[in-house]
Amino acid sequence: MRTFRVMKTLFKRDFLYSLYSLGYYVAIFASFFVSSFILKNFLDSIGEEDILVSAYPLNYPLYITLVIISLYLVILSGVSISREREQGTLEVLFYGPVTPGSFLWGKYLKDLCLGMVALGFTTLYFYLVSVLTNIGFTMGLVKALIMSIFLISCVVSFGLFISSLTGRIRSSVLALVAILGAFLAIQFAYNALLGFEKESLSVPMLYVRQAMSYVFRGISWISPFAYLSRGLDSVVLENPLLYLANIGYALLYSFIFMFLSVYVMSKKGVKA
Amino acid sequence: MIQTVNLTKEFNGFKAVDNLNLRVEKGDIYGFLGPNGAGKTTTIMMILGLIPPTSGKVFLLGEELRPNNVEVKRRIGVVSENQYFYKEMTAEEYLTFFGELYEVPNVRKRIDELLEAVGLRNDRNKKLGAYSKGMQQKLAFARALLHDPELLILDEPVANLDPTSIKQIRDLIEEENRRGRTVFVSSHLLSEVERLCKKVAIINRGKLLAEDTMDNIKRRLTDTIHMEIELSADAESLSSSLSELSFVKGFTVEGNRLEVHLKTERDYRLDLSRFLYEKGFLILTMKTKEMSLEEAFITITQQNISLLARGEGNA
Numbered sequence: 110m111r112t113f114r115v116m117k118t119l120f121k122r123d124f125l126y127s128l129y130s131l132g133y134y135v136a137i138f139a140s141f142f143v144s145s146f147i148l149k150n151f152l153d154s155i156g157e158e159d160i161l162v163s164a165y166p167l168n169y170p171l172y173i174t175l176v177i178i179s180l181y182l183v184i185l186s187g188v189s190i191s192r193e194r195e196q197g198t199l200e201v202l203f204y205g206p207v208t209p210g211s212f213l214w215g216k217y218l219k220d221l222c223l224g225m226v227a228l229g230f231t232t233l234y235f236y237l238v239s240v241l242t243n244i245g246f247t248m249g250l251v252k253a254l255i256m257s258i259f260l261i262s263c264v265v266s267f268g269l270f271i272s273s274l275t276g277r278i279r280s281s282v283l284a285l286v287a288i289l290g291a292f293l294a295i296q297f298a299y300n301a302l303l304g305f306e307k308e309s310l311s312v313p314m315l316y317v318r319q320a321m322s323y324v325f326r327g328i329s330w331i332s333p334f335a336y337l338s339r340g341l342d343s344v345v346l347e348n349p350l351l352y353l354a355n356i357g358y359a360l361l362y363s364f365i366f367m368f369l370s371v372y373v374m375s376k377k378g379v380k381a
Numbered sequence: 382m383i384q385t386v387n388l389t390k391e392f393n394g395f396k397a398v399d400n401l402n403l404r405v406e407k408g409d410i411y412g413f414l415g416p417n418g419a420g421k422t423t424t425i426m427m428i429l430g431l432i433p434p435t436s437g438k439v440f441l442l443g444e445e446l447r448p449n450n451v452e453v454k455r456r457i458g459v460v461s462e463n464q465y466f467y468k469e470m471t472a473e474e475y476l477t478f479f480g481e482l483y484e485v486p487n488v489r490k491r492i493d494e495l496l497e498a499v500g501l502r503n504d505r506n507k508k509l510g511a512y513s514k515g516m517q518q519k520l521a522f523a524r525a526l527l528h529d530p531e532l533l534i535l536d537e538p539v540a541n542l543d544p545t546s547i548k549q550i551r552d553l554i555e556e557e558n559r560r561g562r563t564v565f566v567s568s569h570l571l572s573e574v575e576r577l578c579k580k581v582a583i584i585n586r587g588k589l590l591a592e593d594t595m596d597n598i599k600r601r602l603t604d605t606i607h608m609e610i611e612l613s614a615d616a617e618s619l620s621s622s623l624s625e626l627s628f629v630k631g632f633t634v635e636g637n638r639l640e641v642h643l644k645t646e647r648d649y650r651l652d653l654s655r656f657l658y659e660k661g662f663l664i665l666t667m668k669t670k671e672m673s674l675e676e677a678f679i680t681i682t683q684q685n686i687s688l689l690a691r692g693e694g695n696a
Contacts, residue, residue, distance in 0.1 A: 111451070111484070118481040126469065197465030201524075203431055204459040205482055206451040375448065379431055 112211045119207070119215030120222075127185070127223055136181035137227050141234050143177060144170040152242060165249045165345055167235055172341050174234075175257055178227045179264040179337060184285060186220045186268030190374065191281040200379040209374040213273070217265055217367060224261035228254060249344050252352065256340045259359035263333040266366035273370040273377065292332045299325045336362060382407050382532050382563040383428060388437035390423050390587075397423045399587040400437070405565055405580075410558050412578035413567040416682050420587040421567045422462065425536050428565075429459060442531060455483060458525030462537040464517040468510035472501055472520055475509060476527060483528035495523040500549060514541040522550060526557065533557065533564045539573055551577060575674040585682045599677050603645065605630055607670035608653065610639040613663035622660065628652060640670075 127133060147170050190213075193199035202212065232254055239246035271288065275281040302310075302318040310318065329335040336359050343351040383405035390398040398420040405411045415421045426432045428439050430446050439446040441453050466475060473492060480488035496502045499519040504512070512520065518541050525533060538554070539547045554577060558564050568574050574581060575595065582592040591598050616634045623632050623641070628649040631642040643649045650667070657664060 114484065115451075115482055118478065121481075122467075122478055197463060198467060200431065200461065201459075201465050202482075204429060204454065204457075204461075205479070205528075206455050207482065208449040208451060210449075 111206065112208070115206050115208075115211040116215040116218065119202075119212060120218045123189075123216065123219040124222055127219065128226070133181070133185075133223065133227075136178060137230050140174040140177035140231075144174045144234075145238075147173060148238060148242070165247065165253075166244050167238065167247070167250050168253055168341060168345065170238075171231070171235065171250065171253055171257075172337070174231055175260065175337060175341075176334065178224065178231070179261065179334065182220055182224055182227075182261060183264045183268040183289075183333065184282065185223070186216065186265045187271045187285045188278045188281045189216050189220070190269065190272035191275045192278050194379065195277045203379050209371045213269060213367060213370050213374060216269060217262075217363075220265040220268070221258075221262055224265065225258060228257055228261070231257075249347075253341055253344045256344060256352070256356065259356050259363075260333070260337045260340050262363040263336045263359050263366075266363040266370070267333040270366045270370045270373070273373040276377075276380070289332075289334070292328050292334070295321065295324055295328055330362075333362070382409070382442060383411075383565060384440040385424070385428065386438045386440070388424065388427060388439060389435050390420075390427060390432070391435045396587050398427070398434075398584075401584065401587070401589050403582055403589070403592065405563060407563055408558070408561065409580055410554070410564045410566065410578045412574040412581035413565060413584070414571070414574060414581055414678060415584040417569075419584045419682075421584065422536060423587075424584070425534060425567060428534065429457075430454070455528065456530055457532045457534060458528065458530035460518070460521045460525045460533075460535045460538050462540065464514070464521050466509040466512075466517060466520070468508065470509055471506045472496065472509065472512075472523075473505045475520065476523060479524050479527055485528050488527075491527060491529075492523075495526055498526075498553060499523050500546070515543060515546050518542055519546065519550070522553065526553075531562060533562055535564065535566045535568075537568055537570075538566060539568070539570060547573065571673075571675045571678055581674070583678060583681050590681050595674060598681075599671060599674075600645070602677050602680055606643045606645055606649075608639075608641045608643060608650070609666075609668050609670050610641065610653075610657070610664060611666040612637045612639060612657065613665060614661075616662065619657075619660060619662075622656075626652075626656065637665075 148167075151166065151170075190199070193202070199212075235250060236246055238244065268285070271284050272281050275284055299318075299321040302314070302321055305314075307315070329339070336355070340355045340359065343355045383403060385401050385403045388398055388401040388403075389396065401420075401424060403413075403424075413421055413424070423432070427434045428441065428446070430439070430448060430450070433448075442456055444450065444453055446453065467478075470478070473496075476492045476495070477488060480492065485491055492505075493502075496505050499522055501516060501519055501523065504516060509517070509520070518538070522538070525535075533554070535554070539550050542550060551573065554564055554566075564577075566574065566578060578595065580592070580594050581598065583590045583598075593601070615637055616639050619639070620632075620634055623629055628644045628646075629641055630644055633640045641653065643653070654664060654667070
């Protein structure tokens with residue numbers, strides 16, 4: 110019970126502080142700006158061709174919005190432990206009743222709630238878009254928004270894990286950029302290799318392509334952004350089992366990364 | 382209150398703390414001394430459970446320290462060497478935050494009392510980023526006392542303070558000790574330790590060299606007691622008879638002032654007084670010139686002298 114009180118106190122302090130920070134709103138409104146641009150192009154093409162071909166016209170703009178908000182949240186959670194390590198405030202907290210578990214779950218809840226507030230703004234934004242453009246605010250969009258909560262959970266737990274490994278803000282940011290950059294580069298290279306006809310590739314290149322496919326599959330279970338794509342795809346596929354399975358995967362992913370974060374933090378300690 | 386048993390910490394083969402055995406009793410003001418790099422902060426970090434020892438055990442408040450034993454940590458207050466704060470907070474917000482963490486009852490009243498005691502009442506709404514080092518140190522004290530801990534662990538508690546603030550903090554420590562709190566102080570300021578502490582431990586290169594009351598440490602370091610005596614008349618005539626006294630190791634005479642070096646087997650002050658009286662001198666003042674803690678500290682650490690009995694302190 111006392112652990113929950115400690116978590117609540119840590120959560121409250123951090124949540125209110127983050128909620129008053131400008132960067133949070135800049136990220137949300139940047140995501141709306143990019144989505145609006147995509148929507149404008151989409152509406153222009155509907156105007157030109159007089160036909161709406163998608164059953165989920167708002168899902169792609171939602172995906173882009175979520176990617177931008179998730180990028181902000183992964184950096185926010187990615188520096189949250191290293192910042193306190195670097196500033197020494199972590200040490201002071203650990204003189205008292207704070208443990209790696211209560212500290213990390215407090216941070217997790219804070220970032221998850223920030224994500225949920227951002228999703229609240231997102232819902233409002235898409236509702237307004239739907240009213241202004243007559244594009245339906247479909248059940249598919251509602252499902253996607255619900256799924257987004259779990260996907261944000263993946264992003265936050267991944268960010269916290271990276272932060273638990275690092276002692277300074279700069280190393281956290283560099284580690285995040287390097288890891289996410291590597292994920293993107295592998296995905297790009299794999300897609301590029303897939304673009305070639307099998308017959309046109311030499312034997313070594315075929316082996317490379319095969320190896321890349323294994324790496325890509327592995328990454329799709331490690332990268333939180335892969336869960337984002339898979340989760341939103343499950344909405345489009347209208348398969349309730351797949352939808353629930355993706356929620357389950359996201360929860361499992363979050364718990365595994367949170368468990369690892371607590372373990373790493375216990376081992377690494379409070380010093381930068 | 383604190384006991385370490387063969388506490389050892391190695392960093393890449395280098396022993397920062399080597400088989401350290403400390404014992405801090407309830408009600409002590411215990412000074413923990415050592416030159417820079419002696420292993421004081423590493424020891425404190427292990428006592429607080431913030432770094433794991435390579436071997437050995439720590440007992441805090443009668444319980445063996447285990448990772449995440451927060452119930453024990455709730456009963457101790459810590460002021461570290463460097464102060465770390467959430468700079469965007471005010472002093473009041475900062476103490477309220479820690480009051481909630483420690484579940485302090487009547488937290489508002491307690492904050493008022495402590496801010497008054499450390500002299501920060503008028504700066505309670507100032508952002509901590511604007512606080513001077515001395516103010517930060519005082520606020521760290523208020524934070525450490527907020528939850529009424531049984532044990533205070535202070536690492537260089539007055540390092541950044543001006544003389545007035547040093548006195549304020551010293552009075553506060555003494556007051557808290559009078560109220561039954563045990564205090565463990567690590568400090569470079571030997572004069573402060575000498576004024577405050579009843580018992581001290583001296584470590585060097587990770588090893589405990591001495592652990593005793595201040596008087597015992599000084600006594601064990603010297604084989605001569607220096608007496609300064611002011612007499613009623615010129616003492617030049619005493620020179621020949623003084624050298625015949627078996628308990629006198631040496632002396633100097635300057636007018637009516639006499640400095641005598643006595644043996645330490647027992648207290649020879651009465652014998653000396655009687656001798657002077659029989660020679661027709663009256664004693665106006667007589668005082669023992671004591672070795673300061675600074676002198677004792679330098680002697681012990683520079684010569685790496687161990688004042689511990691075999692098997693004591695370092696295993």
